[in-house]
Amino acid sequence: MRKLPTKPGVYIFKDEKGKVLYVGKAKDLRKRVTSYFKSHALDAKTLRLVSEAKSLEHIVVASEIEAFLLESRLIKKYRPFFNIIFVDDKTYAILEINKKPIPYVVISRKMGNKNAVYFGPFTGITDLKIVLRLLRKIFPYQSVKTHSPKRCLYYHLGLCPCVTAYPENLPQYKKNIKSLISFFSGGKDKVIKSLRKEQDEYVKKEEFEEAGKVQKKIDRVAFITQENYDPFKYEEKPDFYFERIRAEVSSLAEISNKYGLNVGDLHRIECYDISNISGKNATGSMVVFINGDADKSLYRRFKIKFKKTPDDFAMHREVLQRRVKRDDWEKPNLIVIDGGKGQVSTALRVLAEANYQVPIIGLAKREETIVIPIKTGRELDFIEVKLPHSTPGVNLLRRLRDEAHRFAITYHRLLRKKSSAL
Structure with a gap:
C-alpha cells in the first residue's frame, strides 16, 4: 500500500482470475485504498469485496474530474459486480x-x-x-x-x-x-x-x-x-500520466536550452509566488517539482516580515534571500518566478549577491509568456517567448505557477483568518 501514490486516480480490484470486481476513484489513491484494510467499520459488502480481491491495479490521473470521468468509463466497460451491489439495487x-x-x-x-x-x-x-x-x-x-x-x-x-x-x-x-x-x-x-x-x-x-x-x-x-489532456487516454495507456510528465520535462529543457540557459537535467524545479492584499498578511510560497511531479513534502511557505506595503519585487527579494541561505535544502536545477521582467530581474540580483548560480525564468500571467534573461555584453536583456498552450513544457510551467499560487494564497488566507480573529 505504501507504494501507491498520493495522487488522484482510479483503483481496480480484481479476483484471482483477473476479473474486475470493483472500480473506484480517489482524490488520494493511497489514503483511499488503505482505508479498505485499516477501517474497523466496514459493512458486509465491503468485507466481502476485500476478501475476494486478489490483486489491485491503479491509474494515476491529473485531477479529480479526470478520475470521475475515467471511473464512469471503466464501470460502463467492465460492469463490475461490486459496483452494482453497492448501490443497493438502484441504477447509477x-x-x-x-x-x-x-x-x-x-x-x-x-x-x-x-x-x-x-x-x-x-x-x-x-x-x-x-x-x-x-x-x-x-x-x-x-x-x-x-x-x-x-x-x-x-x-x-x-x-x-x-x-x-x-x-x-x-x-x-x-x-x-x-x-x-x-x-x-x-x-x-x-x-x-x-x-x-x-x-x-x-x-x-x-x-x-x-x-x-x-x-x-x-x-x-x-x-x-487543470491540464490539457484527454482523460480517456488513461484507459489506453495506464502509465500515460507519467509519460506526459516526462514529455513535459523534456520539452521545458529543450525550450530553456534553445534560449541559452543550459539547464541540463531538470531533476528539481522550484517555483515562487507572492500573495497579499494591499501588503497585509503577505506570504510567499516555494513549491518543488521532482522530475516534473509535485513533491509536497518539500514545499515551504514564507511569512513576509519586512514589507507591510504592496511591493511584489521587495517581497520576492525577501523570500529568495531566505531561500538561498538554506544550505540544507537541495539546490534546484531551475527556478521559476511567477511574474515578468521586474520579478525575474529581482530574483537574478538576489542570486548574484549570494553567488548562487541557478538558471531563472519567469511566467507572465497575462499571456502565459515565458520570460528568459540573457546577457548582451554587460547588459541584461530579456527574451519573451510565446508558445502554443499545447506545448508540454508550457503546461509544466503552468502547473508549477498554479501550484505555487494555490500554496501561497492558502497560507495568506490562513494568516488573514487568524488576524481577523484577534
Missing part, C-alpha cells in the same frame, strides 16, 4: 443531454430517448452534480424538460439561457450544448479549440467584450480540468 446516475427542439440537461436513471445523448453511468450523483455546477457557469443550460415561457431565477444568475423567453439565444445555446457533449466525450481540447475559433471571430469584428467573455470560458474549462 446517467447524464441526459436532450437536443431537440430546445435542448435540456438532466440527471436520469434510464436511457431511451432517441433525441438525447447519454453519458455514464456515474457512481456518485453528488460528484456528477458538482461537475455540472462547474460546467453550467461556463456553458449555461436549461435543467428542466419543459421550461416556463417566463424568465427563471437561473437566468438572472447567468446559468440558464431561457430560450422560451428569449428565442434569439437559441444559436448560442446550441453551441453550449455542443461543448458540453464534447466535454463529456473526453474532447476537452476540442471544446477549447472551438471556443478559440469563436473568440477569433469576435476579435475580427472588433467585438472585444464578447471575445473577453469567451476567454473567461476558456480559462474556466482549463481550470476545472
Whole structure:
C-alpha cells in the first residue's frame, strides 16, 4: 500500500482470475485504498469485496474530474459486480443531454430517448452534480424538460439561457450544448479549440467584450480540468500520466536550452509566488517539482516580515534571500518566478549577491509568456517567448505557477483568518 501514490486516480480490484470486481476513484489513491484494510467499520459488502480481491491495479490521473470521468468509463466497460451491489439495487446516475427542439440537461436513471445523448453511468450523483455546477457557469443550460415561457431565477444568475423567453439565444445555446457533449466525450481540447475559433471571430469584428467573455470560458474549462489532456487516454495507456510528465520535462529543457540557459537535467524545479492584499498578511510560497511531479513534502511557505506595503519585487527579494541561505535544502536545477521582467530581474540580483548560480525564468500571467534573461555584453536583456498552450513544457510551467499560487494564497488566507480573529 505504501507504494501507491498520493495522487488522484482510479483503483481496480480484481479476483484471482483477473476479473474486475470493483472500480473506484480517489482524490488520494493511497489514503483511499488503505482505508479498505485499516477501517474497523466496514459493512458486509465491503468485507466481502476485500476478501475476494486478489490483486489491485491503479491509474494515476491529473485531477479529480479526470478520475470521475475515467471511473464512469471503466464501470460502463467492465460492469463490475461490486459496483452494482453497492448501490443497493438502484441504477447509477446517467447524464441526459436532450437536443431537440430546445435542448435540456438532466440527471436520469434510464436511457431511451432517441433525441438525447447519454453519458455514464456515474457512481456518485453528488460528484456528477458538482461537475455540472462547474460546467453550467461556463456553458449555461436549461435543467428542466419543459421550461416556463417566463424568465427563471437561473437566468438572472447567468446559468440558464431561457430560450422560451428569449428565442434569439437559441444559436448560442446550441453551441453550449455542443461543448458540453464534447466535454463529456473526453474532447476537452476540442471544446477549447472551438471556443478559440469563436473568440477569433469576435476579435475580427472588433467585438472585444464578447471575445473577453469567451476567454473567461476558456480559462474556466482549463481550470476545472487543470491540464490539457484527454482523460480517456488513461484507459489506453495506464502509465500515460507519467509519460506526459516526462514529455513535459523534456520539452521545458529543450525550450530553456534553445534560449541559452543550459539547464541540463531538470531533476528539481522550484517555483515562487507572492500573495497579499494591499501588503497585509503577505506570504510567499516555494513549491518543488521532482522530475516534473509535485513533491509536497518539500514545499515551504514564507511569512513576509519586512514589507507591510504592496511591493511584489521587495517581497520576492525577501523570500529568495531566505531561500538561498538554506544550505540544507537541495539546490534546484531551475527556478521559476511567477511574474515578468521586474520579478525575474529581482530574483537574478538576489542570486548574484549570494553567488548562487541557478538558471531563472519567469511566467507572465497575462499571456502565459515565458520570460528568459540573457546577457548582451554587460547588459541584461530579456527574451519573451510565446508558445502554443499545447506545448508540454508550457503546461509544466503552468502547473508549477498554479501550484505555487494555490500554496501561497492558502497560507495568506490562513494568516488573514487568524488576524481577523484577534
